[in-house]
Amino acid sequence: MTLELSADEVLSTTRSVRLRLDLQREVGEEILRQCLEIALQAPTGSLRQDWHFVISNDRNQCREVGLIYKEVWTSMITDNYLDSSSKQQGSKGDEAAWLKMMNSARHLAENFPEVPAIFLPCISGRLDGADAVTQSLKWGSVIQAAWSFMLAARNRGLGTCWTTVHLRREADVAEVLGIPFDTVQQVALSPVAYTKGTDFKAGRRKPSSDFIHMNGWRH
Numbered sequence: 365m366t367l368e369l370s371a372d373e374v375l376s377t378t379r380s381v382r383l384r385l386d387l388q389r390e391v392g393e394e395i396l397r398q399c400l401e402i403a404l405q406a407p408t409g410s411l412r413q414d415w416h417f418v419i420s421n422d423r424n425q426c427r428e429v430g431l432i433y434k435e436v437w438t439s440m441i442t443d444n445y446l447d448s449s450s451k452q453q454g455s456k457g458d459e460a461a462w463l464k465m466m467n468s469a470r471h472l473a474e475n476f477p478e479v480p481a482i483f484l485p486c487i488s489g490r491l492d493g494a495d496a497v498t499q500s501l502k503w504g505s506v507i508q509a510a511w512s513f514m515l516a517a518r519n520r521g522l523g524t525c526w527t528t529v530h531l532r533r534e535a536d537v538a539e540v541l542g543i544p545f546d547t548v549q550q551v552a553l554s555p556v557a558y559t560k561g562t563d564f565k566a567g568r569r570k571p572s573s574d575f576i577h578m579n580g581w582r583h
Contacts, residue, residue, distance in 0.1 A: 490548075
């Protein structure tokens with residue numbers, strides 16, 4: 365069952381969902397596999413497909429991973445950090461939007477142990493010290509596939525959120541999920557849950573003229 369959104373609607377309304385995750389409703393294996401099959405159709409550099417996708421809807425595993433995420437986030441983020449960082453965001457509107465986002469991130473961290481499913485895109489081999497071309501090839505492939513998973517999830521009423529906080533304790537997460545740490549590198553961690561409502565809108569962004577350079581770099 366999908367929401368039957370248009371391609372443009374899916375692309376423009378797939379948000380980082382933190383506050384509106386339904387933590388009580390189970391996420392079945394079938395719907396997760398549907399999203400994964402779509403993810404595997406993403407472009408992959410040189411057709412190497414040197415990626416792995418670890419997914420779990422085992423509540424005990426999700427809780428263990430979620431507790432690691434919560435502990436790392438809590439150790440990194442303090443009220444002083446939030447206050448000092450918000451002052452570097454520019455205008456009052458930017459500062460308010462950033463603080464709103466960080467408050468929702470705090471909510472996610474506090475509730476991560478209760479999420480019903482998790483998704484971890486991974487890379488075969490580790491990129492420590494790899495050259496720029498190799499890194500670009502590997503990151504570019506797996507991130508496109510992970511985004512495809514998130515788009516497919518959105519169209520099925522599921523919410524996701526790209527996070528990397530847990531990588532400070534990547535080895536601990538690897539142990540929980542049985543990921544061979546020496547030969548497989550985790551890229552991100554996303555909660556996966558049905559959303560409370562499906563009426564997501566396009567996000568607030570700065571003017572496109574700040575970023576788009578047509579026919580060469582122009583200010």
